[in-house]
Amino acid sequence: MTDALTISELRIRTRSHPIVDGIDLALRRGGIHGLAGESGSGKTMTALAVLGLLPGSMTASGSIRLADDTSAGVTTGGSAGGSAGGSIELVGASRQVLGAVRGRRVAMVFQDPSTSLHPQLTVGRQLTDHLRHHLGLGKAAARSKAEALLERVRVPDARASLARYPHQFSGGQRQRIAIAVALACDPSVLLADEPTTALDVTVQAGVLQLLRELVDDGGLSILLVTHDLGVMSAVADEVTVMRQGLVVESAPREQLFTAPQDAYTRSLLAALPGSSFEESPEELVEELVEGREGAAGSGGSDAPVAASDHDVEGGAR
Amino acid sequence: MTDARTTRPDPRDGAPAGPRDGVGAGMLDPVSTAGPRWRRPRLRLGRWSAPLGLFGAAVGVLWILVAVLAPVIAPHDPLAQDLPILQAPGEGTLMGTDALGRDVFSRVIWGARVTIPLALLLVVMSVLIGAVVGAIAGFFGRAVDEVAMRVTDLVMAFPTVILAMVIAAALGASLLNAVLAALIVSWPAYARLTRGLVLGLRSSNYVVSGQLLGFSPLRSLGRDIAPNIVGPVLVLASLDIGTAILLLSGLSFLGLGAKPPTAEWGSMVSDAIQNFDAWWIGVFPGLAILTVVIAFNFVGDALRDALDPKSQTIRGGGTTL
Amino acid sequence: MSAGTVLEAEGIVVEYGRRPPLRAVDGVGFRVAAGEVVALVGESGCGKSSLARAVVGIEKRRAGDVRLNGADVPTLGLRRRSPVMTGMQMVFQDPNSSLNPRRRIGEQIGDGVRAALARGDEGSDPADWLRRVGLDPAMVTRFPHEFSGGQKQRIAIARALAARPRMLVADEPISALDASTQTSVAALMRSLSVEAGAGMLFISHDLSVVRRIADRVLVMYRGRVVESGDTETVWQNPLHPYTRALLAAIPLPDGLGRLPLAPAEADRAAWLDDLPEALERTSA
Numbered sequence: 011m012t013d014a015l016t017i018s019e020l021r022i023r024t025r026s027h028p029i030v031d032g033i034d035l036a037l038r039r040g041g042i043h044g045l046a047g048e049s050g051s052g053k054t055m056t057a058l059a060v061l062g063l064l065p066g067s068m069t070a071s072g073s074i075r076l077a078d079d080t081s082a083g084v085t086t087g088g089s090a091g092g093s094a095g096g097s098i099e100l101v102g103a104s105r106q107v108l109g110a111v112r113g114r115r116v117a118m119v120f121q122d123p124s125t126s127l128h129p130q131l132t133v134g135r136q137l138t139d140h141l142r143h144h145l146g147l148g149k150a151a152a153r154s155k156a157e158a159l160l161e162r163v164r165v166p167d168a169r170a171s172l173a174r175y176p177h178q179f180s181g182g183q184r185q186r187i188a189i190a191v192a193l194a195c196d197p198s199v200l201l202a203d204e205p206t207t208a209l210d211v212t213v214q215a216g217v218l219q220l221l222r223e224l225v226d227d228g229g230l231s232i233l234l235v236t237h238d239l240g241v242m243s244a245v246a247d248e249v250t251v252m253r254q255g256l257v258v259e260s261a262p263r264e265q266l267f268t269a270p271q272d273a274y275t276r277s278l279l280a281a282l283p284g285s286s287f288e289e290s291p292e293e294l295v296e297e298l299v300e301g302r303e304g305a306a307g308s309g310g311s312d313a314p315v316a317a318s319d320h321d322v323e324g325g326a327r
Numbered sequence: 328m329t330d331a332r333t334t335r336p337d338p339r340d341g342a343p344a345g346p347r348d349g350v351g352a353g354m355l356d357p358v359s360t361a362g363p364r365w366r367r368p369r370l371r372l373g374r375w376s377a378p379l380g381l382f383g384a385a386v387g388v389l390w391i392l393v394a395v396l397a398p399v400i401a402p403h404d405p406l407a408q409d410l411p412i413l414q415a416p417g418e419g420t421l422m423g424t425d426a427l428g429r430d431v432f433s434r435v436i437w438g439a440r441v442t443i444p445l446a447l448l449l450v451v452m453s454v455l456i457g458a459v460v461g462a463i464a465g466f467f468g469r470a471v472d473e474v475a476m477r478v479t480d481l482v483m484a485f486p487t488v489i490l491a492m493v494i495a496a497a498l499g500a501s502l503l504n505a506v507l508a509a510l511i512v513s514w515p516a517y518a519r520l521t522r523g524l525v526l527g528l529r530s531s532n533y534v535v536s537g538q539l540l541g542f543s544p545l546r547s548l549g550r551d552i553a554p555n556i557v558g559p560v561l562v563l564a565s566l567d568i569g570t571a572i573l574l575l576s577g578l579s580f581l582g583l584g585a586k587p588p589t590a591e592w593g594s595m596v597s598d599a600i601q602n603f604d605a606w607w608i609g610v611f612p613g614l615a616i617l618t619v620v621i622a623f624n625f626v627g628d629a630l631r632d633a634l635d636p637k638s639q640t641i642r643g644g645g646t647t648l
Numbered sequence: 649m650s651a652g653t654v655l656e657a658e659g660i661v662v663e664y665g666r667r668p669p670l671r672a673v674d675g676v677g678f679r680v681a682a683g684e685v686v687a688l689v690g691e692s693g694c695g696k697s698s699l700a701r702a703v704v705g706i707e708k709r710r711a712g713d714v715r716l717n718g719a720d721v722p723t724l725g726l727r728r729r730s731p732v733m734t735g736m737q738m739v740f741q742d743p744n745s746s747l748n749p750r751r752r753i754g755e756q757i758g759d760g761v762r763a764a765l766a767r768g769d770e771g772s773d774p775a776d777w778l779r780r781v782g783l784d785p786a787m788v789t790r791f792p793h794e795f796s797g798g799q800k801q802r803i804a805i806a807r808a809l810a811a812r813p814r815m816l817v818a819d820e821p822i823s824a825l826d827a828s829t830q831t832s833v834a835a836l837m838r839s840l841s842v843e844a845g846a847g848m849l850f851i852s853h854d855l856s857v858v859r860r861i862a863d864r865v866l867v868m869y870r871g872r873v874v875e876s877g878d879t880e881t882v883w884q885n886p887l888h889p890y891t892r893a894l895l896a897a898i899p900l901p902d903g904l905g906r907l908p909l910a911p912a913e914a915d916r917a918a919w920l921d922d923l924p925e926a927l928e929r930t931s932a
Contacts (some may be wrong), residue, residue, distance in 0.1 A: 215910035244900075294831055299779075533745065540807075
């Protein structure tokens, strides 16, 4: 009953090759779980699989179970063997089940907030439409809830902001608004895919604080997908590191950063300025020049395979 | 103000932006750039594109063989008027005879010798002239660009076929003049396409890198730009072979191209008008035009699909549309 | 410092559009000495890329002078660059568009070698450059698409350095790469350019990487340099409020779960201030 989302033995594959090759992950309720990895590691696809949003060419197998605390109104599709409150299986779930889960129980924000905001509708309209459609609120109620949402994500001057269009906000404010839209139906899980990657550090800091607050204020659990271990260190409670479709290490934040068990995790930290395993620039150059000779085709993390996988990730966004 | 940074690379960044612009603007087809622009109904061949392309190539090669081997294949002299007139197909000849007692089958075969090489010549010349003008306009810009583009505007402001007719009529009816007229109306499409592609690549990082390394304009064009734009230009050219055949036989049909007694498909169709009951006189050369045009179009479409980076992503990522 | 100066920029102004023009760079000047790495940092849209492009001559300067070893750097136009000007090379952000997709990488590195020879400098073997950037020398016959982004970037670096430049300008060269290779590639660029005795202007928004490889740093905000000086001095004791906010906002990967400090909206007004004492700072 403590896990909001439980992924077990998840496999995602295209016709020709696997993207995610059997991973387990438990998102603790009221926590931020970081999913780290480089491009092509399968981290984004894992997040998309939760919402059944994989590209048509990919198939998922295994299990993704969403804790069903407010089971009223939602059909518990095949909740055999769930924990006390029951849970909903999302892999292979019907359109109705996914429809009831998307946005209402599990919401998502992306790297580029413009993808989730309609450029020609006011922020207020987008929020109230969402609220009225999903929650059946009246016009006035929806409006006041929308204003409250903008206040919650710290968009300055919430009331006036309702009448403005997305392009009238800065990138950071747009990301906050995208988060507000995602939070509209009080989801229990928020999937955040590189939510701060496109932002400047000063703006990123604010969004990270917001994510932390949303979790600490209760209710929300966040699966934070990012390649940026600095961001992980700042907000994640637990961190799972993925590489080429597999989990190489999963540990509480502090343990991962101070006592990484896996060689790959250690190599990531070695290349990360400011980490306790940081190597000097000279050492890094030596490794780059001596250690990886002929890396092309040998399947290192830097090999072309990763680049082509990135196409798949990018294309789905 | 703070939105534009992307830390993750877009895999499509590498693809030159130019080709899309050129193709998207409906420049692919000289005919389609006539006054009120109509677009060639683009064939949506999907996964049949490659097999149909092979089929088209086979038919095209077959026709070229027919043209080369015409004297061997044709049972009769295409000009000899020594057979019974207006004989139906099967009554002694494969495709019947025309009003002057000539063998339609032999004339269709010899017709391949006239139309196909001229169409190829026309396309090659259009590509050469258009590519050179377009490349210079796109790379050097300013006045050169301005002048070249206004000339193309001038040509493209008129409906292609009508302009070609007017020019051919003014030059006097002959096959060579028909080709010249067709050339005048068809090179601007290549100039515009090439210009757009060159313009798109000009500011690309690798062209700039070359310039920073001391490349001369000619070297930039030859080494960095040309190899990266031949694809789209070839696609347009291959799609255009069919159009060129249509245009040339159309001019001949109107009496502005091949003169009697030349065995030319367009003029053969036009001969048929006088003998409407003898359907075979017009239908067989018409079928010849149809098969050649479709064959080259299949090839062109397959080439376009094969060279289109988007279609590759679709195949790679398997996203079904 | 003026003795070893390879690049000198003064009062550079870059504007886009007309009526009213958008001033991307608003009077920036700096110097880079031989063998020195100067980093240019700032948020997106602050004008750092425009400045880099104006320095190299890709972007037109509305005002200001740029001199490479005392010679005026012209805007890149139709005329081919003189051998002296090929002494300035650039590495771009996107490795995928930096290399000609239809030419073998050996030939493209060879372009750099030829530029060096045309200037009367020493030639070199493209394969040897591949080895120096950590790639298999036998791969000279391959085409760019056979490499990953990080590898392509190293090939672009090899091509630029093969021209034996006096000055290397790198515009966000690591931001499109995977996190695990970013620092390594940046460090590689530093070691190769220092070894070659070239000056380097390294543009990045990644402040932690900049701290590792730059001798000096220029902090840009809204088209102006607000703070500059020795990297460690600026880091240890930032004077300008923008620099302070920037440094405080970097999340540290120490595993302690400390949230970086987010600047208050009200503080941003002070970021536009000119603070003369924050410029040209030295440890002395």
